[in-house]
Amino acid sequence: MKSPIELYLADRINSQNEIPFSEFMEISLYHKDYGYYTSKKQIFGKNGDFITSPINSSLFGESISNEFINLKLNIDKDLNIMEMGGGDASLAIDLLKNLKIKKCLPSKYIILEISDSLIKLQKDNIKKSIPDLYCLFEWSNSLEDTSMDGLIIANEFFDALPTERFKVIDNNxxxxxxxxxxxxxxxxxxxxxxxxxxxxxxxxxNHEIYFKNHYISEINLHYKKWLKSLDKVLNSGVIFLIDYGYNSKEYFLEDRNEGTLVCVHNHQPNFDPMMNIGEQDLSSFVNFSHLNNICLSTKLDIAGYLIQSNFLINLGILDLFQSKKMSENEKLDELNRLKNILLPNTMGEIFKVLVMKKNIDIPLLSTKEFNHIHKL
Ligand SMILES: C[S@@+](CC[C@H](N)C(=O)[O-])C[C@H]1O[C@@H](n2cnc3c(N)ncnc32)[C@H](O)[C@@H]1O
Structure with a gap:
């Protein structure tokens, strides 16, 4: 017996003969009733399918809030924060908790979110953790009609955009x-x-890249639309695009000849997007060189390209850890969580951060050292 999402897919495919892979991915993840992000009950955390950096450690969000403080201290404007893809709202909660303590709250915290069920989860979690700050929040499902100064954060957003897959056959x-x-x-x-x-x-x-026969990889045609929209939305400020990915030389490495598409179900990766349709996450690694190249035709300037651990160290994550008042047991727990987002064999190195800025000319904390922009 086919599930409702499979019946929908079959109808859609039969009416067009075949659909691009990106359309299959779009339906699997975001179909309004049956998509993974729109209908799955438990996506994040131990009982879900995966854990992201902000869910893993509150120090992730707290560190990022330091760049917002830096902007506030140096820019004499009303500043907002926008988060693209709010997940379970962990990042929003940790950021605002710290900004409240530092008396440096944004005027608004906008969450761009496509999934009504995740919006509900975000609202519930925010009301539970920071009820006094709930009034700062606004939700939107598109970037149209938004315009702001301040900080935009996209953590694990671009990897979830529907991608195309291609294969090289006799140089075609x-x-x-x-x-x-x-x-x-x-x-x-x-x-x-x-x-x-x-x-x-x-x-x-412009990297010298040669594809062998039968090489398979991905290219994301959605990047352009999103970067152009961000360019329109942001009057002045900074964008952090945080995701697992590579520059194009590493992305199109000869040995990576099956591409970067990965599916995750119950914390287990697999490489078959036709399995568990609507029940498993699908994502592809981000090609940061591609994003960099698109930015050249916008008013967004690339300010940095760093591995996640260096980005967080620049933002003071180690000092934040040191200064936390914790019992020995809590400290050990926090240290383990920290290792997950900082160490090279975990998320510390495979995750990269593209830092973009627009109409500002102040030193950024996030890029002060270890900036590998030349690798793009
Ligand atoms: C992998 S999750 C990451 C969640 C969160 N940023 C985190 O790090 O925990 C991707 C998020 O992006 C949202 N999303 C994906 N595509 C979107 C779109 N086109 N518009 C708005 N939200 C989208 C998903 O619903 C989900 O909340």
Missing amino acids: IECLFIGIDGDSYKHVWNSAPPNFIKELELAKN
Whole structure:
């Protein structure tokens, strides 16, 4: 018996013969009634499918709040914070708790969120943890009509944008489409249109990259739309784009010949997006060189490219840890959580941060050392 999301997919595919992989991913994750992010009861945490950095340790959000304080001290304007994809609101809660203590609250905290069930979870968690700050929050499901100065944070947002997959066959590029054959899905590879080839060049960002025959990878055609919207939304301030990913040289590494798409269910990774449809997360690593190249045609300046651990150290995470009043047991727990977001074999190195700024000219805390912008 097919699930409602599979029946919907079958209808959609049958009406068009085949759909681009990105459309399959969009439906799997965001179909308004049956998508993973819109309908799954427990996504985050031990009993869900995965844990993100802000959920792992409150020091993540607290560190990020230090850059907001830096902006507030140096910019004489009404400053807001916007978070793209609010998850379970851990980041919002930790940031604002710290900003309240430092008497440096933003005028508004906007959460961009597509999922009504996650908006409900975020509202519940905020009301429970920081009821006095609930009035600062606004929710939106699109960037249209938003305009702000301040700080924009996208943690694990860009990896969740529906991606295209491509394969190289005899030096030609083919794009993946999903069709149906009887009761099963089938992969259909169609010649890539000229705009796709152009985008692939942009994604390589002038790195010398050679694809072997049968090489498979991803390219995300949504990046452009989102960066252009961010450019419109932000009058002045800083954007932190935090995600697991690489520069294009590492992204299109010869040995990474199956691409970067990964599915997660019950904390277990797999590489079959046709499994557990609507019940498992799908994401692809972020190509930071591609984002950098797109930014060149916007008013957003790239201010930094760092591994997550260096970014958090610049923002003072180690001092925050030292200064916390905790019992020995609590300290040990916090240290273990810290290791998960700082150590190279965990999220510390595979996660990168692209720091963008617009219409500001002040030294940023987040990029003060270890800036590897030249690697983009
Ligand atoms: C992987 S989760 C990360 C959540 C959170 N930032 C964190 O780090 O814990 C992705 C988040 O982005 C949201 N999201 C994805 N695509 C979106 C879109 N197009 N518009 C608004 N929210 C979106 C999801 O619903 C979810 O809250």
